[in-house]
Amino acid sequence: GRQERVSSPQVIASTLLCLAMVVNGEARGEPFYGQLAVATVVINRAEGNRTSVCFEAKRPYQFAPKKHPTKASYVASYLAYYLYSFLPNSLKKNWYFKSGTRDKRHYGKYNMTIAHHKFYSK
Numbered sequence: 001g002r003q004e005r006v007s008s009p010q011v012i013a014s015t016l017l018c019l020a021m022v023v024n025g026e027a028r029g030e031p032f033y034g035q036l037a038v039a040t041v042v043i044n045r046a047e048g049n050r051t052s053v054c055f056e057a058k059r060p061y062q063f064a065p066k067k068h069p070t071k072a073s074y075v076a077s078y079l080a081y082y083l084y085s086f087l088p089n090s091l092k093k094n095w096y097f098k099s100g101t102r103d104k105r106h107y108g109k110y111n112m113t114i115a116h117h118k119f120y121s122k
Contacts, residue, residue: 048095
């Protein structure tokens with residue numbers, strides 16, 4: 001699992017930075033629960049693909065990470081990472097999200113809407 005692969009404070013710090021950059025780039029200005037849900041999508045993909053959070057966060061054409069994350073994006077990332085096993089299953093099913101109405105691509109099975117983001121499972 002994720003916890004066994006994380007072996008050093010440096011890896012944990014870089015993981016949280018990668019998550020916070022995605023949250024800041026994709027959900028800045030969204031309610032806290034929406035930011036938490038975006039962070040959870042990245043973690044879900046890392047778990048499901050057996051990769052790292054940073055690998056998923058930096059995968060081309062998937063997310064729009066923004067440098068210099070805000071304190072709020074760090075808080076959402078920290079809670080998503082450390083409290084992952086306690087999060088509702090509805091969040092842990094999310095594999096994709098989109099915001100706005102311009103994106104017409106099909107992303108899988110619709111799961112939920114939080115503010116301006118629609119979340120989908122595989």
